[in-house]
Amino acid sequence: MPLELAICEAAAALRRRGADEFHGYQIARTIGDAEHVRLLTAYGTLYRALARLEKMGLLRSRWEDPAIPARENRPGRRLYTLTALGDAAVDEARRAAEAAVRPRARRRFAPA
Amino acid sequence: MTIALAAALASVRAWTRIYTARMEPAVRDARRSEIESDLWELHEDARGRGASPTGIAIHIVLRLVLGVGDDVLWRAEQLHVRPRVVREALWAGAAASLVFVWWLASTLQAVDRDSRVDSIDVVRLLYPMRPVASVPPLPAPPPLPARSATKNLELRIKNSSSRP
Numbered sequence: 001m002p003l004e005l006a007i008c009e010a011a012a013a014l015r016r017r018g019a020d021e022f023h024g025y026q027i028a029r030t031i032g033d034a035e036h037v038r039l040l041t042a043y044g045t046l047y048r049a050l051a052r053l054e055k056m057g058l059l060r061s062r063w064e065d066p067a068i069p070a071r072e073n074r075p076g077r078r079l080y081t082l083t084a085l086g087d088a089a090v091d092e093a094r095r096a097a098e099a100a101v102r103p104r105a106r107r108r109f110a111p112a
Numbered sequence: 113m114t115i116a117l118a119a120a121l122a123s124v125r126a127w128t129r130i131y132t133a134r135m136e137p138a139v140r141d142a143r144r145s146e147i148e149s150d151l152w153e154l155h156e157d158a159r160g161r162g163a164s165p166t167g168i169a170i171h172i173v174l175r176l177v178l179g180v181g182d183d184v185l186w187r188a189e190q191l192h193v194r195p196r197v198v199r200e201a202l203w204a205g206a207a208a209s210l211v212f213v214w215w216l217a218s219t220l221q222a223v224d225r226d227s228r229v230d231s232i233d234v235v236r237l238l239y240p241m242r243p244v245a246s247v248p249p250l251p252a253p254p255p256l257p258a259r260s261a262t263k264n265l266e267l268r269i270k271n272s273s274s275r276p
Binding site: 042 | 124128142143145146147148149150152153154156157171174175176177178179180181182183184185186189
């Protein structure tokens with residue numbers, strides 16, 4: 001599930017930058033701006049993946065207070081948060097990716 | 113707002129209304145509001161970055177088109193339709209679309225090739241890649257019976273009708 005993983009990683013990156021909550025477009029933009037991936041997250045793909053992650057318990061969502069969008073004259077946002085389970089999934093995926101890279105690196109520097 | 117951008121926004125809204133139609137109101141409204149919010153955020157963000165309205169329109173249309181399959185699958189999940197059935201329907205739809213595009217392209221080519229614009233060959237329109245065979249001439253009608261033979265026939269009919 002590369003998109004689901006990319007969403008969780010982007011959510012973790014946003015939290016490191018101080019944004020605990022994020023909306024759909026914000027995550028699409030973060031994924032699109034990532035240096036190692038150039039994904040154009042389609043509407044259907046993104047929101048289906050977000051719904052799946054929420055169902056799996058890796059994300060949690062809430063609608064923002066309607067007074068805020070009314071004041072700012074814009075549509076209301078659905079705000080997502082990465083849960084502890086989502087955090088653990090990101091860590092696990094990172095460890096798995098590192099473990100997959102390590103043997104290859106070792107092989108490259110092994111004496112002939 | 114340019115026509116292209118307005119059309120792109122209208123397309124996303126129309127498609128969202130279509131695939132969320134006749135769903136549970138809470139789910140339907142949530143999805144529609146989320147897409148509406150995304151459209152607004154994308155538009156504002158792209159405008160802030162100095163993107164042209166046509167560029168924004170292309171971006172929106174691409175995000176729409178690439179996600180159509182997932183939209184349909186999401187609807188199927190919400191309505192508890194078996195994903196295999198939906199996937200097969202999607203493949204059938206994609207195949208039908210390809211055939212239609214091929215037919216349309218060939219038809220346009222055929223019409224373009226024909227210099228007489230006022231007389232469109234209907235057979236060629238229906239079967240653009242099949243060469244149209246020329247219709248063979250009708251066979252000649254049988255020769256008319258000779259006058260004496262006709263006379264004999266008339267007499268025979270008269271005799272048979274006058275007999276008791």
